[in-house]
Amino acid sequence: MKDNLLLVSDMKKTIIYLDKIVQNFPRTEKVLRDKINNTCFEILELIYFSNLIDINERIVYQKKIISKIKMLDFYFKIACDKKYISYKKYMKVGTFLLNAIKQLYGWIKYEKEKLSSSNV
Numbered sequence: 001m002k003d004n005l006l007l008v009s010d011m012k013k014t015i016i017y018l019d020k021i022v023q024n025f026p027r028t029e030k031v032l033r034d035k036i037n038n039t040c041f042e043i044l045e046l047i048y049f050s051n052l053i054d055i056n057e058r059i060v061y062q063k064k065i066i067s068k069i070k071m072l073d074f075y076f077k078i079a080c081d082k083k084y085i086s087y088k089k090y091m092k093v094g095t096f097l098l099n100a101i102k103q104l105y106g107w108i109k110y111e112k113e114k115l116s117s118s119n120v
Contacts, residue, residue: 005047005051006103007047007100007103007104007107008044008047008048010096010099010100010103011040011043011044011047011100012044014040014096014097014100015040015041015044017093017096018036018037018040018093019037019040021085021089021093022036022037024084024085025079025084026084029079029082029084032075032078032079032084035075036072036075036076036079039068039071039072039075040072042068043065043068043069043072043100046061046064046065046068047065049061050062050065055111055114055115056115058111059108059111059112059115062104062107062108062111063108065104066101066104066105069097069100069101069104070097070101072097073093073094073097076090076093076094077090
């Protein structure tokens, strides 16, 4: 299946990268590892879903995706503080997540412009 959204393909790449990182977490951090994995897949699912729904509802879901991405950043901050990942990897993950947030804000702006032009 071909993905039309750049955000989808970027998120898939990010999930693959993050999965490799969390495999090295200690076994005692199963909860943190599971939270990261679940949040990644929830983000991807919400991206697909928000692309399918009505424009009025879409912006709400896009903002929900942004909040999930910020939670993902928080989980990796915890992992960095506990020394499960290096600061360098944390910054690299942060760059991926920041890029996704920028794409989402661009998408929201586009949807708002489309919505305001159709109301005129």
